[in-house]
Amino acid sequence: MTYRFGYLYALILAGTIASPARSEGGSDACAAGKRLYMEKCSQCHGESGDGKGVGADFFNPRPRDFTSGAFKLRTTESGELPTGGDLAKVIRNGMPYTGMPAWPRFSDGEVADLVCFLKTLNPDFADTSVHPKTVTVPKPPAYREESARKGRAIYEENKCLDCHGSLGRGDGESAPTLKDDWGNPIRPADLTRRWTFRGGHRREDIYRTFMTGLNGTPMPSFMASVKEEDRWPLVDYVYSLSKGDDPGYASMVTAVSAKLPKDADGIREALARSKPALFPVIGQVIEGRRNFFPAANAVEVRAAYDSESVAILVSWHDMSPQTSGSNSPLASKGDSSRAPLTDAVALQIPFKAPEGNAKPYFLAGDKKNPVEFRFADLGKGEIRDFLGKGWSGLTASGAAVKADARYDSGEWSVLFLRPRRPAKGLAMDRGVFVPIAFSVWDGFSGESGEHGGVTSWYTLYLKPPEEGSPILPAAARALAALAAGAAIVFAARFRLGRPGAAALSKSHLSVDTESGDPR
Template identity: 40%
Template structure:
């Protein structure tokens, strides 16, 4: 027994000693910026900058490196000393720690990665020192900036969120962030950053894209400090501690998942069988009960013309079927409701689902970007002006709508508060078997998704996309699934009864 205890103790201690060592390895933690950088520090910072930062932020810190034109938001121009993520008042410079934190963690939703894995803590501090040489404002500042004090936190509650919602209207957050927070407010399309480049207000329902993270403290600080260089002002004059927390709580109440993390990627999109008619209206309560699958979309940067700054960053899909038809509900956020207009040179918003025409028996399948010469794909595409269209593709430049008579899909689409909701329906089997995929249950069918935001100049090959995932139409469960367990219960129960009887008999003997 003593041995067992000793072994258990050793097992329990192993991980904890490991933790202890890890902590000990970084003396001082991340809270100790160097007092004054030496010329050697600045030299080292410059070398690091030239190796890792210059190609986006420019050799002169002007935010005009070779990648700059292909990124949105653009890399920061350091010369004005304007930094988005600060713990200081509007008009003040960031603290050294603020700069260090952004270098360490990166900025979600942008091209700025975190450098923790690449640069040591000392190197990141050297980089902070060097960055500060790009703006005269740092040298001019006589005292370090004063941090914003975060007062006592009000916990998230329905009452607090409701008060936050009232404030959201009173101080007019909705002007940019939209009535439901999707960044689709009336002022949103005209916003530019301090350098004149278009900029978008945050979609408050996608906290995983918040540049400074989505902790309650981070939200509090953004409201109090503003986001320098962007149209987001400081609300320090209008929001006291309590009101700020109410607003933070309201924003957090908008999140589908209270952790604020991005929805998990599911490789298989499942279509569940339902009995009877499937509602065609995307707003029907029916759809709230169907399992959602989320797919992140990225720019088409594979074939010319390429799209480096896509507008739609993800689509939520739900799928059900009955004995006749398949129904797919697509939901995606797009801040503008664009229509095709040849005179204005604007394009419609659209989304599409792609399947191979023939579901391949082996691993082979069409190229995910609209098929290839050998294997064709079918697209079910809904556009805000053109409605539902079935297309076939043998490559990005060989995409043709099917003939009128072969168009068997229908769709109902709505746009509201920065969000599209579209229900597409197609018969499981069609007449045009040469061009249409025939849906069968129990098979893994390759599927991919596309979205176009017309007001972002997206049309044709300029789109946001995914590569292949799987679509699976769940077959009705075979009867044996219920018969075998029932049989097992009966047999086990009988055996047990027999054992009990036997034992009682022996006792009597």
């Protein structure tokens, strides 16, 4: 059925749209690729391949304009067209953290058909007399710490930190000024999160990106400027900035029992003992002024508690701190002129203990199940409490208190301090799992109100303090089991081994005779 409608649809399109590529897409393979393209790709990349499909405005980075000939991921030199294999690879693998999904379900033949069709969209592909120079990635040597250390100097020499920042968090000085070839703002990669690298996170992928650059973006090729012996050290340095190949997103943050001093420095020190949990931030793509490309892609959370309070430290990467102006969680009603906007963060927990699994709606609660919404405006440096019954139902419910918010090398960290048993709201007892969610706003990207980054519900767990070593009770259990086993064996041997034991076996036999067994 899918096929039939896809076909029908393609026929309608073919009849109504004058495709510039029709003359070249005459071969069977390209026609098949065109059908597939119209069904699976045109909604974003546009029916004429200009990157202006019906979904295009809802993705950032925007879908590729195939007519431009500028492709990010290639094995060819800077400014050149990609090879067919390069295009196939992007279709197969997708680009992480963008709207381009991986298409593992296409057969190799279907991918080849698509590549054939894509090449009809830009006339330069047709010129077979020109062969773009390809970049060969040598076999990577084993990763070495010294190599990564040496790479730091090369990172500095080549001014990588101007865009990517000193610690690689994408917070370089020129980061806020960057634009792609079409004039859209573009963010430098956060090198501490290699799972978001569009072209892959393996060391050979990073090497290839250095050599080819990313066409259409400010990322240049370093083929000429970085000597051959410096290339792998630079790759190793960038590689060393991330903790792993995958984000290791958590579902729960564990609050450790600690002495929480009065001063923020002391509390932050106590929080350093807590294991950080990374939660993914997603765009609020549902209500009001939707946000299709939140500036933050994750928040890192640590938590600790004492008898009175729970301390929660929320940190996330932000390319530039916006501290002049103001921000608010209240729906902006389409008013984006309320500039300048500051950065902001909010912590959300259910207002009352959830019954069973019926949590409030994750976007600022709902009418039946309100949420406690603690909003920190990092310009004013204050935290204000709201009662949330949805984005349009947020009401301020308390006086503002001073926030401890710090920005360091591309990372904000904000400390929330909440009484464990407030007069109104959820009591946080030991050993109880509390739903918790976060929102982040980047003033620079115009985020405010419902136009921000959000998380779904995760769990905060107040771990009871450990009492003594677990080895002793375990050993006691083992000994008890040993004693019981030995008692059974010796009792049995004692009874069965004595002359009286014969009576026992006899009694068995007597059962047998009774049941009429001829034995």
